[in-house]
Amino acid sequence: MAESIFAEYEHKGYPYRFKGHIAVDLLAGGTPSDPKVAEGWIKGRGYKGDLKDQLLVNEVAKIMEERGITEEQAIEQAAQNRHLIGFKRDENGLYVEGRHLKACLKEAVSIAADVGKIDIRGFGANKKKGVRSFVAEHIFVVERKLHLGVTEPTEVLQSFIHTFRGDGIQYSEMVEGAEFDFTVETDHDFGEEFWAQTWLTAQREGVGAMRSQGYGQFKVTAWEPVANGKVTRRKAA
Numbered sequence: 001m002a003e004s005i006f007a008e009y010e011h012k013g014y015p016y017r018f019k020g021h022i023a024v025d026l027l028a029g030g031t032p033s034d035p036k037v038a039e040g041w042i043k044g045r046g047y048k049g050d051l052k053d054q055l056l057v058n059e060v061a062k063i064m065e066e067r068g069i070t071e072e073q074a075i076e077q078a079a080q081n082r083h084l085i086g087f088k089r090d091e092n093g094l095y096v097e098g099r100h101l102k103a104c105l106k107e108a109v110s111i112a113a114d115v116g117k118i119d120i121r122g123f124g125a126n127k128k129k130g131v132r133s134f135v136a137e138h139i140f141v142v143e144r145k146l147h148l149g150v151t152e153p154t155e156v157l158q159s160f161i162h163t164f165r166g167d168g169i170q171y172s173e174m175v176e177g178a179e180f181d182f183t184v185e186t187d188h189d190f191g192e193e194f195w196a197q198t199w200l201t202a203q204r205e206g207v208g209a210m211r212s213q214g215y216g217q218f219k220v221t222a223w224e225p226v227a228n229g230k231v232t233r234r235k236a237a
Contacts, residue, residue, distance in 0.1 A: 013187060014140075014185045014186060014187045015187065016185065016186045016187070016188070016189055016190075016225070017183065017184070017185045017186075017225070017226040017227075018183065018184045018185070018195075018223060018224060018225055018226060019181070019182075019183055019222065019223075019224050019226050020181070020182050020183070020184065020220055020222055020223045020224070021179065021180070021181050021182075021220070021221045021222035022101075022179065022180055022182065022207070022218050022219070022220055022221070023177070023178075023179045023218060023219050023221050024175075024177070024178040024179070024207065024208070024216060024217070024218040025176075025177070025217055025218065026174055026175075026176050026178075026215050026216070027096070027148070027174065027175045027176075027178040027207070027208045027215070027216055027218075028085075028157070028172050028173070028174055028208050028209040028210040028215040028216060029085055029086035029087035029094075029096075029153065029172060029173040029174070029175075029208070029209060030085060030100075030208055030209030030210075031085065031086060031087060031088050084156075084170075084171045084172075084173070085170060085171070085172045085173065085209065086153065086172070086173030087148070087153065087173055087175070088145075089151075090145070092145075092147050093147055093148065093149065093150055093151040094147070094148045094150055094151065094152070094153065094173075094175065095145040095146055095147045095148060095180075096145075096146050096148070096180070096207070096208060097144065097145065097146070098141040098142070098143045098144050098145065098146055098182070099141070099144075100146075100207060100208065101141045101146060101182055101207060102139070102140065102141045104202050104205070104206075104207045105135065105139060105141075105184075105198060105202060106132070106135055106136055107202070107205060108198050108199070108201040108202035108205055109131055109132060109135045109198055109201075110132050111201050111205060112197050112198055112201040113131050113132065117197040117201065118131065118193075118194050118197050118198065119131065123138075123188060123190075134188075138186050138187055138188050139184060139185075139186045140184070140185050140186065141182060141183070141184055142182075142183035142184070142185055143182055143183060146180040146181075146182055147180060148175055148178045148179065148180055149178075149179060149180070150175060150178075153173035153174055153175050154174055154175050154176040154177075155174050155176070156171050156172065156173055156174065157171070157172045157174050158170075158171055159171075159172065172209065172210065174215070183226075195223065199220045199223065202218075202220075203217060203218055203219060203220065204217060205217075206218065
């Protein structure tokens with residue numbers, strides 16, 4: 001991304017900056033995969049008569065019989081029929097988007113405010129503005145990509161889904177013990193209690209997909225204010 005012509009004023013406009021680190025117990029990917037990715041996954045599981053997933057074996061065989069096509073073509077068709085949900089990838093491996101972490105923060109603030117863990121109003125010059133909309137406009141996750149430090153998922157979880165179109169099977173990429181660094185910046189001094197209650201709530205609510213099933217719960221293992229590009233405190237033990 002090109003540098004802004006007003007970069008020299010950025011530290012004044014957003015003077016509160018934090019470096020953090022998150023460790024997730026079991027992180028679920030939430031991005032529908034390209035059929036080619038699903039195809040590669042099927043082949044990678046050892047198909048050619050050695051595929052452990054009997055459901056896929058049966059599906060490929062059925063497609064071959066019904067359509068009179070080759071095994072290779074049947075695998076490609078099966079991939080297009082699969083619901084493979086996973087992570088985005090680039091040359092540095094798997095990652096989640098920074099916007100997902102911001103969404104996690106917004107959700108946590110809303111939940112914490114519901115029970116009075118944090119004040120609902122009183123932020124900024126407009127004291128009447130609610131904390132939910134205020135946070136959305138004044139807290140930013142700097143990174144667009146939050147890399148997990150791995151190139152492949154730890155496992156692929158199989159689950160059954162129910163939609164108005166009928167029942168189906170969904171495969172979800174999971175990363176056990178996922179970790180990533182992140183940076184948060186804001187133009188408002190929220191204070192330590194606000195951040196503590198927000199992150200404590202976020203940890204339990206989780207990040208990523210399938211949070212309602214308990215996936216994505218995490219711990220913030222580092223949260224340090226940054227001044228002039230330097231962390232001003234040590235990591236907690």
